[in-house]
Structures are given as C-alpha cells and as structure tokens.
Amino acid sequence: MNAHFSNKKLITSFFKEMNVTKKEDVKNVLNTYFDKNSSVGITSPFEELNGLDAFNSSFWTPLLNAFPDIEYQPYILLGGEYEERNYVSCTGNFIGTFKKDWAGIPANQQPIWLRFAAHFIIEDNKIVKAWFFIDMLSVIRQAGFTLFPNKGVEIIPPAPMTGDGIVDYKTLPDQSKKTLDLTNAMLEGLCSYDGKSLESMGQERFWDEKNMMWYGPSGIGTTRGLKGFQKNHQVPFITAFPDRGITEKQGEDHFTQIGEGNYSCDFGFPAMYGTHTGDGWLGLKATGKRITLRVVDYWRREGDHLKENWVFIDMPHVLKQLGIDVFKELKNLKKD
Numbered sequence: 643m644n645a646h647f648s649n650k651k652l653i654t655s656f657f658k659e660m661n662v663t664k665k666e667d668v669k670n671v672l673n674t675y676f677d678k679n680s681s682v683g684i685t686s687p688f689e690e691l692n693g694l695d696a697f698n699s700s701f702w703t704p705l706l707n708a709f710p711d712i713e714y715q716p717y718i719l720l721g722g723e724y725e726e727r728n729y730v731s732c733t734g735n736f737i738g739t740f741k742k743d744w745a746g747i748p749a750n751q752q753p754i755w756l757r758f759a760a761h762f763i764i765e766d767n768k769i770v771k772a773w774f775f776i777d778m779l780s781v782i783r784q785a786g787f788t789l790f791p792n793k794g795v796e797i798i799p800p801a802p803m804t805g806d807g808i809v810d811y812k813t814l815p816d817q818s819k820k821t822l823d824l825t826n827a828m829l830e831g832l833c834s835y836d837g838k839s840l841e842s843m844g845q846e847r848f849w850d851e852k853n854m855m856w857y858g859p860s861g862i863g864t865t866r867g868l869k870g871f872q873k874n875h876q877v878p879f880i881t882a883f884p885d886r887g888i889t890e891k892q893g894e895d896h897f898t899q900i901g902e903g904n905y906s907c908d909f910g911f912p913a914m915y916g917t918h919t920g921d922g923w924l925g926l927k928a929t930g931k932r933i934t935l936r937v938v939d940y941w942r943r944e945g946d947h948l949k950e951n952w953v954f955i956d957m958p959h960v961l962k963q964l965g966i967d968v969f970k971e972l973k974n975l976k977k978d
Contacts, residue, residue: 646723649728650719650730652769653760653769654810656674659674661713665707668706672702673694678693680771682774683772684774685774686962687745705736709738709740709741709756711738712736713738715735716734718733718905718940718952719810720903722900724899724900727895728764729761731760731909732760733759733940738756744781745781746972746973747782747972748786749785750785750786752784754785755784757954759940759954760774761775777954777957778957780798780860782972789971790924790925792862793862793878800857804904807942809903813902813903817903818901819901821943825899828845828948831844831848848947849871849948850948852867852868853867854947854951855949855950856951857951858955861957862874878923881920882919882928883917884916888914889914892912897909897910897913905942905943907939907940910937913935915935917932918930929964933960935956937955937956939953940952
C-alpha cells in the first residue's frame, strides 16, 4: 500500500476511534496511535504539550467533559512528503453540544462547530508529532460573545464545493505538481507587493477572480471574489502589517508544504511575522509591536486557478502579542 494512503488511513482510524471512545479510555487510544514521546503543539490557550499524559489531561479530557457527544467531521484530508518527513493534514469540524465550560468559555447548551485543522508527522505507523489549530474566536462567538467586528461574513466554512476533499483516491503526480506550482506562484506574488498598489501582486493570474471563496478565521470572516478578499482581508491586513513576511526557518519541522491532486496545504508554527504599524485591523489601533503568526492554509485548484481557500490563524496568540488577552476579555464580559 502506498505510504501516503497508509498514513491517511492511520489518521482516519484515530479520529473514528475517538468518536466512540469514552473519556476514561482516551489514554489507551492515544497509546495506540501516538509514539509515547510525541509532542503536540496546540493553538492558544493550550500551547505545546509534551507526552501523552499532558495531551490527554490538558486537551482531550477537558474537551470531552465540555462536549460529551463530540464528533469528528472532516472535509479535507491529504498526505505527502516534505523534507523527507511524512505528513498527513486534515481540516473540518468537531461538532458537539456545549454542556460544560471549556477554556474559560461559558457553555450555552447548544451545538457548537469547533472548526479545526490537524497536522501530523508519521513514522513507522505512529504519530511522532502533531499540531492542532482550533478557531477559538468562533467558539467564543457561537457561545454568544462578539469581541471583534468582522469585515467578512461570519459563517462556519463549508466543505469543498466538489465534495472530494478527503483524498482517499488515486491522484496523478503531474496534477499534484500543478497545484503546488500554482500555490507557490500565488504566494510569490503576495511577496512582491510594492507597498503602493495591490496590482503589483498580480493575484488575478492565480485565482478564479469572480468566484473564489476565502474562508478566513473568526474575527476576519469569509469573503467571495478577489475584490471581496482584498477589501475585507488583504487591505486591512497589509495596512496593519506593511512589513509582513515569511518567518525564517526556526526548526526542521516548523514549516510544511504538501499537495495531492487538486489540493495543497501550507503550514507554519509560526509562518509569518509583521510589525503592527497601521490602524484598523480587527478595529485595533497600531501598537508598534512585532509579532509572529501561526498559520495553516488549504487550497483547492480548479483548472488553472485557485477556487477555494480555508485559512486558520491562531488569533488569540496574535492578539496576546498585541497586548490583548482574549480569555481575560471574555472573563470581564461574563462579569458584566
């Protein structure tokens, strides 16, 4: 069996087993799928957890206490090799009824969509390292608290329009290369901004200009069309962080790029940096602070253009670097 298919089957089996596992049995499941010395990086407020005991007690047990009927519902899953390491990456939703408070967010006894991305390194049929992104601002918003004004539309992003995001089928190497080449050309275009005109990035060459969908994190929201993307995300972001760029390599596995068929993924923990010198992004005044951004993107190519883009940014981590503790702000709102 192809290694990528075997690795994807491992991840699919892990989540399926977690769907039916009682919380007292989680440690046994983790021991089955994870190396005992594995580490897991999780977006704020969880941070890096070393070893399976910490992963279970700090993440899974509180999650299952808060959402006892939680269910994993993926819509993109792909695998590949990067710098001789084998990766599987997936995104979708954890869906469950919010029964008990979680991470300082008050339970509302309603179904909650925990939008997530998960990224895994696999060796010898074991997960040796993993990262989880969870859109915490979305959970906070669904629980009834709006902390920042969205310029885009606040929705739970949908699955790919084509319904083929779970890549459990054979793909052609030339199509995977075409997707990665297009993705990289688009990213190079973003880096060619001259500081004056959006046209200097040439993004209309890479996107389905009229119909592209950009599914951003809560706090930014979803946009449609290149003009909508530029108005609701790109201009506010480059105004706030005009020097934004790609972080220098900080470790052998902090960055990944993989592609299969019509899908590609870029992951960085962190991926970007910028200095907050402009007003307006998330309604904030410039702070002058230099920050890093943890980011993961998934793209779907259709023909010669990118059509859909699912984007995660660890927004609480960004905001904390700007002097705003989202969870303290939430605590104050609860008091009010």
